[in-house]
Amino acid sequence: MERPHEIDRYIELASPFHSFDPRAKIVSFLFLILSIVLLRDLKLCFVGFFIALLFLFFSKVPLRFFISYMRWIFPFVSLFVVIMPFTVEGKEIFSLYNLKFTYEGLKYGTIIALRATSAAILVFVVVSTTRFADIMKALYELKVPNLLIQMLMFSHRYVFVLQEEAQKMLIAMRSRGFDIGTNLYSLRNLGRAIGMLFIRSYERADRVYHAMRARGYGGKPEVLTEFTMRAKDWALSLFIFTISISLHTLVVP
């Protein structure tokens, strides 16, 4: 039953980002992301992308782990590079069945793709170097609405329970001769099983709420946090803020 806590798998590593105060980490990374996604120049976008990659490198999180997450984002991002050149007016590079492939389109597509990928990389660095519980606590300290934090927390906690229940259900179905096919019969039964899963989660939600009420829950749980900003946290934050601002103030040659 011991399952690696997926996204928390590499939080035990030692890197400047691992020991970075979670609150400062979230705020400064968000600022850097904001700065990168607001870039309009292609060259600067490449610089931003390079910075994100450097951050990833310094986080010491294995590349393979990073790619296993990025492959979900890649198809969406690459769509821009493929579609934009055909939709934006501009200098033609070549044409395909009367569709013009333009230089401007390629440029804008690449800018969007670079911004999105850089943002995703930076979010990944934050999430993979911080214990999930600490992210929640940091958000709490940063005065993010309690309701939102609770929703995040419960999703994270119960997605595993739900996954386990779905797996058990599927095994129970298979053990009685059910094979997943693309025919109507199998889809109908899968639909029923998913319906049951919803009902079960609804009932579980009821029981969890009872358990929370019984322990004095009144809608706004307090969270015990123990974060302290040290000199190096301030320094690292300042460094990231400086990069973010320089991206917009430096003149592009």
Next chain:
Amino acid sequence: MKAIEVKNLSYAYPNGTKALEEVSLEVEEGETVAIVGPNGAGKTTLLLNLTGILKPKKGKIELFGGDITQMSNIDISKNVGIVFQDPDDQLFMPTVFDDVAFGPMNLGYSKEEVKERVKRALTSLSLVGYEEKCPHCLSYGEKKKVSLATVLSMQPKVLLLDEPTANLDPRSRAELIKLIKKLKGEVTIVIATHDVNAIPEIADRVYVLNKKIIAKGRPREIFMNFDLLRKNGLDAPEIMKLFYVLECFGYDCDELPLSIDEAIQELTRVVETRDGHIHLHIHEHTHKNMEKLRKLDHHD
């Protein structure tokens, strides 16, 4: 002083299913009471009513002399803690520490006090070192223990346990029974359970619940009533059944032992008073009495 007093409690679920009818029971402070009954007898519903989460349709519940409907959720939580059967319902925070701290934080204790309480609760259940683990990484037995810790950290005067030993492997079960025995006397405990073999070790009194209170009494009184057990889908402890068989075959015994400890006492007594001699024979009631036990075992 009475910790819990329930008078003529009736409860029906929103869809109209009657779960409890005219239930009355009393639990003295410091007592350990077991509630037994078949599946769907309303044991969990009764416990939920005792925590004020479900509101009774009819009847009255008093906690230490105060009407439960007049108490705030926080006041009730300070007095009564409940451990649910499924630990996945009980544990909802990202780490064990946060889960055990959840109750005390809600009760408004200071940071230091909360940390102290978490430490004490985890130490008493030998769970030190589990603080940073995530609940879904634990084994079922560990989850059960952490569930208990989440309530102990609130230091309630009354502890409600719903099927504490269900689905546990023998070692975890033994461990949990030991923990309950340790808590016994320090707090008032109400246990809803099917585990008849554990009851003699932990419970002072037993209530048989099947929507209504069918019977109440000391464990021996309840377990000796085979007819009552059979009608309510229950069973007697195995040790007691063994000694009952011996009695059918002529073994002379004043009180049937209910647990291993009591069996040892009984046999020691035989050694001391009768030089350890046991004479077995078949007498006129042997078959008739055995038939009673058979009926209980086969529930027909």
